[in-house]
Amino acid sequence: MPRRITIKKEAKALGASQIMISLIHIALGTLWIFLYQLQNEQEQESNKKDVPMFLLIIYSFISSLYFIISGSSSIIQGVPTECKLTLAIVTNITSVFVAFVGLVILCVGFISFESSGNKYIWINMACMMLLQFTVLSTVSVIVVASLLIHWMRKAFHYEEFNEESSSSSSSPPSIHINIR
Template identity: 35%
Template structure:
């Protein structure tokens, strides 16, 4: 009797065990802590600049070299024709050293713009914006000095000889390239601020 009862109890329990093995209870999925973390923090270390920034930087370097060349020609003309120029024409732009200051700042601004586009570094981009801001201010000062120089020479109402005309042409070329540098510097500043604004929206 006891053996029969044990067999009956095992036979009754067996289907229950098979049912548990065939239909296990569903488990709640584990939350992946890594996937739940925000991934936007990666963008704070990488700033996307427009590709035109490198071209603008190269143009700034070229403008700086042109300023240096025009300043060199002005010095040679001033040294050789000092007696003729110093009487009726006052080269304010040359005496202030603007062509060479502009050469230094414009070339540095262009190099910073090129490197900022290559590395996409936020810190380097900040320096690029600052240097281009100084370059734009220097270009405005140069435009004022060149304009003052030409106006003073025209107000004297004297006959302009070829030497003075040559100096005035060099100053006019400096004026034109200063306008170009001002445009380039403002454009680089705008692109840099746009990159910072776009990155701050992603974070």
């Protein structure tokens, strides 16, 4: 009997949301570049905020690459196979790992910008706002990817259960209902 793997229809929408969040990360990375250039124009000497801003710029662009790949692999077209599900699970796990590394980088950014927060400079306020948006989008990627991982693992579980129950020849024929 052919293997039947069913996944929730909402997985495609969550994969598309991962792609949209990655585009938001690209836009935030572009804004980080502009703020970095403005800060360097206003302050001629190097300060302690240069390294966290550079890390935030790199994180925004590299994480968006991982989020696009995991979102694209989560949008499974056609019949879901073991290979497609395994690819979706692996890419979502790596995107969760990248997002957790990003949260550490964002915490470093919060500490560096908060230390100079006693002065009211619009660049500091803009950086804090961008940090908050980046944290929000990073946490949303963690939630979406974790949900997709759970659903994909569940699809493997139901597929194995259906295969075992259909391969037993001593039991009478039964109706298989795939839970979504």
